[in-house]
Every structure is written in C-alpha cells, then in structure tokens.
Amino acid sequence: MRCYRNIVGLDTEYRFWEKVNFLEPVTHAENMRRGIVGQVNAERQRGITHCPKGHDYTPENTQARKTNNGRKCRQCSADYAAEWRKKNQEKSRAASAAYRARKRAEAGS
Numbered sequence: 001m002r003c004y005r006n007i008v009g010l011d012t013e014y015r016f017w018e019k020v021n022f023l024e025p026v027t028h029a030e031n032m033r034r035g036i037v038g039q040v041n042a043e044r045q046r047g048i049t050h051c052p053k054g055h056d057y058t059p060e061n062t063q064a065r066k067t068n069n070g071r072k073c074r075q076c077s078a079d080y081a082a083e084w085r086k087k088n089q090e091k092s093r094a095a096s097a098a099y100r101a102r103k104r105a106e107a108g109s
C-alpha cells in the first residue's frame, strides 16, 4: 500500500476524491429510475416483431404474460397445446377408461 501511494501521489488521490464526491447514495429503485436500462430494453423489445419461431407479433397473435410484463405468441401456445395433447392422448384415454370402469363397478355393486 505504501508503494502504491508513493507512485500515484497526491494528485491522483485528489482526483479520486473529486470523482467520489459526484456519487450520490440513493436507493436501488431510484437508481433504476434514473438509469436508461428500462428504456433500452423497451426499445429492444419493440424492435422484435416476430416470435422465435417466426410468427408475427400482431395484436391478434399476441398474448400478455402474467408474470413478467412480457408477451407470448398465441400460435406457438396453440401448437404447443396440440403437441401436448397428442403426446398425452394415450395416458389421458387410459385414465378416462380406468375412471369409467371404477364408476361402473361402483354402480354394479
């Protein structure tokens, strides 16, 4: 530390304090309000006009995300749901059949 002081000298130390004095302690929320990150991100989002799979982000095809103010492609949601139904059809049918069989048994006895 002594070595550092000898090299940088008083002038550097003074400039450091000059810079530090510009800093103003504020809350994180206030710091974010003053910053430009929000604007930059909003600008970037507006620049994105298609979902990752290439569907248009039109008002009809766009759904608001509940959790993070984001948006969601309706076409992709529908595709995903259809895919899921197809994949789980067997399981779903088996569960329904088991339920009906159980009900029949209960009614019979």
Ligand SMILES: [Zn+2]
Residues within 6 Å of the ligand: 051, 052, 053, 054, 055, 073, 074, 075, 076
């Ligand atoms: Zn999509």
